[in-house]
Amino acid sequence: MDDVHTVIWNRPERAAKGPAPSRTRAEITDAAIAIADAEGIEALSMRRVAQELGTGTASLYRYLASKDDLLDLMLDAVAAEDGSPPALTGDWRTDLRGMAHRSRAAFHRHPWMTSLAAGRPSLGPNSLDAIEHALAALDPLGFDIDVMITIVNTVQAFVRGYAIGELAQQEAVRRSGVGVQQWMDAHAPYLDNVVKSGRHPLLARVIRDAELPHAADSAERGFELGLERLLDGWEANLPARP
Amino acid sequence: MDDVHTVIWNRPERAAKGPAPSRTRAEITDAAIAIADAEGIEALSMRRVAQELGTGTASLYRYLASKDDLLDLMLDAVAAEDGSPPALTGDWRTDLRGMAHRSRAAFHRHPWMTSLAAGRPSLGPNSLDAIEHALAALDPLGFDIDVMITIVNTVQAFVRGYAIGELAQQEAVRRSGVGVQQWMDAHAPYLDNVVKSGRHPLLARVIRDAELPHAADSAERGFELGLERLLDGWEANLPARP
DNA sequence: CGCTACTGCGTCCACTGTTCGCAGTAATGC
């Protein structure tokens, strides 16, 4: 349609002329997030959003060029949930650790983010704010901008990848529609075969270990351990100041 | 239908009685991978797979309980592409680094994996082989199994998250149906605004930096740097032997 | 006041994953 305003982030919300729109992008986005939270990402359809808002399905396309746009808006809305990033502490490790934990918490609040993060670069204004904030934490160290962005990138990559792995089983269970116990029961014979075959002795130990009670918070501990190791690695190898 | 063979990995490929099936799961999986490689994951439909194989759509459901099963098979098939994991070198860093690079290469060969990895725990036999191999690389160090699996987990998380971030833009461009240049042109006004607004001074430097020619291999360099930092972190903090 | 550019939306299209039932076939039990 338009030549210059092709990207959602650069498209004005309201037209200059004509009747005022009766909804806002934010209302639509919030409704979509509520549906995805409650019923899963596969239940999120344009019809379902329209129903939630009590409007016609086609009306949504006055606000969004496509469902893809809606998904972009959802991701960026989540990036703003925590409000403005906290003030910098002066210690880059503390600041980056905080960013990592906030990001992981967002994934846990909205597990559908794992599905959307793939194939969708986070270029929304709120995501950019978060990156700027992380860069600011590294700024006092006085390094090249490409070193700084690489550090931020790798931390974000770790958080994203860890959250996806963490939530993968939970999401598979939810999508299957049965309870955790039934899902486990369905998979038990296969894992039993893996253990009994003897060709995966170390994995067998992992599987047995996973049945222990202490495993409850192992995901959280693994995240913290991995994150600290990554930060350790950067701290020990920060390049010399230019 | 069945009580014990509910999980694809534990379901026999061929029935005991009746006519022999005219295809195999592997044929179907390969066809699906070829389609996803060539036309993108959103072009992968059961009808499209059936057409590729010259068979009826409903016939596929003699081999698979659902499309989800097919996606699981695709992921596990990719995990077997490199053949058996190479022999251990005796240096855990070298072995884990190799695993990470092979995994990243698989993501690049099959960008649709980024979409599938979310919400889908990798429990297929080939994925399990890879994990067993990584654990074996750490075994000589003599640590608890939960420490070992945590190290493997964090490395896999980093690779997954980095690959997803790396391929996100490429996938967005592909999905949009236009060329890289047109996609860039569509986003340029927005990024210009970000730079001009002055509220993201560090990001502005990143955006300017990204236009430099050296940025061509920056994704690869970032991956290697981050991976080495993570391995550094583990090496420096390996817990005391039990 | 009229013209223009918008808004809301009913209706339609092509497509999706999956199920049902039927005809054909290979191995088994007797």
Next chain:
DNA sequence: GCATTACTGCGAACAGTGGACGCAGTAGCG
């Protein structure tokens, strides 16, 4: 040798999807 059984391939149908089109109604500018 022959009925029985358990499978195979698959056309057709079903409920759902994202999105396009065009029409009626309306708000603001000249």
